[in-house]
Amino acid sequence: MAKNKKKNQWIVPDGQPLTDMDIRILEYQGRGKLVPTRELIKTPEQIEGIRRAGVLNTAVLDTVAEKIRPGMSTWEIDKLVYDYTTQHGGIPAPLNYEGFPNSCCTSVNDVVCHGIPSKDEILEEGDILNVDCTTILDGYYADASRMFVIGGKTEPRWQRLVDVAWECLKIGEQVCSQPYVFVGDIGNAIQKHAHQNHMSVVRDLCGHGVGLQFHEEPDVEHYGHRGTGMLLVPGMTFTIEPMINLGHWQVCTDADDPTEWTVVTEDYEPSAQWEHTYVMTENGVEILTH
Numbered sequence: 001m002a003k004n005k006k007k008n009q010w011i012v013p014d015g016q017p018l019t020d021m022d023i024r025i026l027e028y029q030g031r032g033k034l035v036p037t038r039e040l041i042k043t044p045e046q047i048e049g050i051r052r053a054g055v056l057n058t059a060v061l062d063t064v065a066e067k068i069r070p071g072m073s074t075w076e077i078d079k080l081v082y083d084y085t086t087q088h089g090g091i092p093a094p095l096n097y098e099g100f101p102n103s104c105c106t107s108v109n110d111v112v113c114h115g116i117p118s119k120d121e122i123l124e125e126g127d128i129l130n131v132d133c134t135t136i137l138d139g140y141y142a143d144a145s146r147m148f149v150i151g152g153k154t155e156p157r158w159q160r161l162v163d164v165a166w167e168c169l170k171i172g173e174q175v176c177s178q179p180y181v182f183v184g185d186i187g188n189a190i191q192k193h194a195h196q197n198h199m200s201v202v203r204d205l206c207g208h209g210v211g212l213q214f215h216e217e218p219d220v221e222h223y224g225h226r227g228t229g230m231l232l233v234p235g236m237t238f239t240i241e242p243m244i245n246l247g248h249w250q251v252c253t254d255a256d257d258p259t260e261w262t263v264v265t266e267d268y269e270p271s272a273q274w275e276h277t278y279v280m281t282e283n284g285v286e287i288l289t290h
């Protein structure tokens with residue numbers, strides 16, 4: 001999603017005693033750090049709702065994984081996503097979201113994200129494809145994406161890209177093995193791993209808060225400096241979804257897409273991405289989409 005910059009304030013309701021969490025957050029706020037607002041802290045009931053949406057979202061992606069094969073169009077994947085989601089009481093969040101025409105994003109090779117499923121786009125052996133699904137269930141949202149190597153085999157350097165993108169997600173997750181870390185800590189660790197592997201991190205798009213809406217605060221950038229960005233505290237739900245490029249990081253919208261959704265690499269080199277929805281707990285993040 002697009003980035004947003006504003007200062008938040010942690011407000012303790014009048015007459016309410018300070019909790020340990022209030023004290024910790026107020027201390028960071030006093031040091032000029034970006035802290036969440038109270039609305040970003042989900043209740044246990046809301047977290048259960050997001051977890052249920054996550055279970056359905058995972059089942060949708062599992063169905064795609066089971067059926068995907070060379071010769072299939074990305075439109076057929078979209079149909080699988082729509083049918084499975086709606087048959088199980090969910091709504092595909094992308095459908096009609098800010099004019100997006102389909103139920104999921106299918107991003108092949110040099111498409112970075114937000115690829116639009118099409119009957120004319122036939123998957124071939126060696127293609128690398130990201131399928132990004134977001135499910136609304138009882139008003140709660142869960143968002144995840146996976147890479148698929150069509151036919152199971154691709155060029156070694158493309159396979160390495162897919163693997164490094166996965167490693168970047170896991171590294172971001174490890175940074176969140178305790179609460180009260182910053183979004184910039186995640187980005188910094190991901191960026192280092194990508195650069196060590198001579199790959200680049202897309203800067204124009206980021207992860208995001210999720211749960212009660214499709215895209216909430218905070219922005220979760222996949223690059224940056226430690227100690228910057230928003231403080232992550234127990235009860236926050238958000239995605240990590242690094243987009244890693246084999247070439248340089250610059251991206252643009254695909255001139256051939258009249259909806260202007262499709263994001264492609266400028267240098268036509270491939271891009272890979274994995275995404276999970278997480279809840280921060282007292283013991284670090286838990287994945288809600290597997």
Ligand code: MF3
Nearest residue numbers: 001094097100105114132134
């Ligand atoms: N699922 C994407 C994300 O991870 C957002 C897609 S917006 C859509 O944030 F409209 F293209 F679906």
Ligand code: CO
Nearest residue numbers: 143239241275
């Ligand atoms: Co997302």
Ligand code: CO
Nearest residue numbers: 132143144275
């Ligand atoms: Co997504």
